[in-house]
Amino acid sequence: MLAKSFKEIVDRRRAYRAFDPNFILPEYVVKNSLENAIKSPNSSNMQLWEFYRIKSDKAKKEVAKICLNQPGAVTASEIVVFVARPDLWKQRQAVHLERLKNVETKNVKNKLFGNSELSYFTKVIPMFYDNSFSFFRNIFKKIYIWKKRRKAPFMTDIFSKHIEIVAQKSCALAAQTFMLSIVAEGYDSLPMEGLDAIRMKKYLNLPKTAQINMAIAVGKSTPEGLRGKRFRLPYEEVVFEK
């Protein structure tokens, strides 16, 4: 693996729209980078994500088509589809409860939130993720939040409509770790949301409740893959201080 400074990696990471279609990407590049991506911060450590590696020529052709035949997808050595899975919350909760069986501190109260890890996963997580009877649940939540917020700040984005956003946020953080890692390995990538999400879910045999976060093309970039210099708004226009 190439050692690069963080700044070099950030500067090098660009959206490359073309790769060398004949290049054979070493297997470890995507594997290492996905292992790094999995270490990304994520909400409540619920890990509501999945990563689908599109490797064979046949699969790549199909997925490139789903990605609207963008040149970056057509020429990629591999495409990884990042999927947010808010629908897997019960399964992930069960994994945590199993893990906590063997953790001595499971009943130790967290100073900040006043609950233990065990009660967090048994009580707080279902309150947040369980969408059954959402009409009544949301009324209950509204009253609960209203009461809490009279005294002090309290979380407000805990309704059923926020769950997908929560899972998507964490999945996007994994995508960013992945892309930076790809650069650290000496290769380049293209994140793509320009795709047919319904067809992608069908192709990957995913349920409707799964959410396509983005597809990321990976490969050895070619000079024509870069669309000019990087453009960003100036620091002063987007950073505010109080």
Ligand SMILES: Cc1cc2nc3c(=O)[nH]c(=O)nc-3n(C[C@H](O)[C@H](O)[C@H](O)COP(=O)(O)O)c2cc1C
């Ligand atoms: C979530 C997301 C989706 C994107 N989708 C596409 C896409 O479908 N096609 C494309 O050519 N670029 C896509 N991009 C790349 C952006 O256009 C690119 O990151 C932006 O123009 C800034 O350029 P830079 O990444 O080279 O700094 C996407 C980027 C992100 C973060």
